[in-house]
Amino acid sequence: xxxxxxxxxxxxxxxxxxxxxxxxxxxxxxxxxxxxxxxxxxxxxxxxxxxxxxxxxxxxxxxxxxxxxxxxxxxxxxxxxxxxxxxxxxxxxxxxxxxxxxxxxxxxxxxxxxxxxxxxxxxxxxxxxxxxxxxxxxxxxxxxxxxxxxxxxxxxxxxxxxxxxxxxxxxxxxxxxxxxxxxxxxxxxxxxxxxxxxxxxxxxxxxxxxxxxxxxxxxxxxxxxxxxxxxxxxxxxxxxxxxxxxxxxxxxxxxxxxxxxxxxxxxxxxxxxxxxxxxxxxxxxxxx
Numbered sequence: 480x481x482x483x484x485x486x487x488x489x490x491x492x493x494x495x496x497x498x499x500x501x502x503x504x505x506x507x508x509x510x511x512x513x514x515x516x517x518x519x520x521x522x523x524x525x526x527x528x529x530x531x532x533x534x535x536x537x538x539x540x541x542x543x544x545x546x547x548x549x550x551x552x553x554x555x556x557x558x559x560x561x562x563x564x565x566x567x568x569x570x571x572x573x574x575x576x577x578x579x580x581x582x583x584x585x586x587x588x589x590x591x592x593x594x595x596x597x598x599x600x601x602x603x604x605x606x607x608x609x610x611x612x613x614x615x616x617x618x619x620x621x622x623x624x625x626x627x628x629x630x631x632x633x634x635x636x637x638x639x640x641x642x643x644x645x646x647x648x649x650x651x652x653x654x655x656x657x658x659x660x661x662x663x664x665x666x667x668x669x670x671x672x673x674x675x676x677x678x679x680x681x682x683x684x685x686x687x688x689x690x691x692x693x694x695x696x697x698x699x700x701x702x703x704x705x706x707x708x709x710x711x712x713x714x715x716x717x718x719x720x721x722x723x724x725x726x727x728x729x730x731x732x733x734x735x736x737x738x739x740x741x742x743x744x745x746x747x748x749x750x751x752x753x754x755x756x757x758x759x760x761x762x763x764x765x766x767x
Contacts, residue, residue: 504538507551509759514554517755521553524744526751530558531764533675534644540636549740552635555676556625556646561750563680564618567688570598571616578609602689614701615688622712622742624680626733627722629740643672647683675764692721711746713737 503511510532514520519528532555542548577591595609602615631648632640639645643657649671656669673679687693696718703710716733723729737743757763 504536504541506536506759506762507538507542510536510551510762513756513758519554521550524748526749527554527557527561528755529562529750530554530755530758531562531677532559532758532762533677533764534762535635535640535676536762539634540641545634548634548636549629552629553625553740553742553745555635556628556680557621557745557748558750559677559680560619560621560624561748562677563624563684564621565750566681567616567618567684571613571618574598574609574613574616578613581609601685603691614697617688617697617700617704618710619684619687620710620712620715621745621748622737623715623733624683624712625740625742625745626712626716626736627683627719628680629736630729630732639670639672640676643670644674644676644679645670645672646676646679647686649679649682649686677764693718709746711743713743 514530517528517530519530535555536551539548539551542551574595577587577595580587580591595612598604598612598616602612604612604615607614628646631637632646637645638660639648639657645657650668651671652668654669654671656671658669662668671682673682687696696715699715699718700710703714713734716730716737719730719733720726725732
């Protein structure tokens, strides 16, 4: 065999496995750039901007970094949690003003009576009057909202949140929703879907504040209020054994999420003052 023939059969060097090029989705990039442009960071945060995002950006579940996914999710959720608590606080303040008028002997208007009746129906109060209603119209600590939404939505990656803005996995029977893939035969429930993330947060808050299953949470919150203590998500999470079929294991999971991600620090934050540029239009929630 000649040298040329030997050279012709020389084995080529083995090709190395090349990892596919990783690219973030344009919506993730746009949202990160927007947050950076307005200085919205979670490092030492005490105030947050009024930025309401309508839905989670595409590509959340494809992010290579779990920490980046969590950072995006928390920054989306925090303003929504604070906004819903603002709405609840406004109702609570109005109700307390009406209660004060009653105690002082001042007349209560027909409009005020009608509003109280509406709130009684909304929050499923049959007995106890305004005092019982005040136990239900109260805020939910942001750390608890964050932990539950993270647990139920997989930090914004679940099929339910991607298709129906369903952050908390609320069941429904009498309306259109998303059928769980693992729904047992004979079951008819669906996961309730929403037009926006904030609608999901509002429905969750109403559920926590009105459903009989969460009476223990409301009683604990009222007890903390009466004792002049701060209402914290960690304490209220202890009462949520009925939120999931997992019971105590579910509570342990919420506590772990709070602890590992430092969510307790968010229970004392508020909104920053001043105007800011709107978020990317494809993700913006057009309401104040």
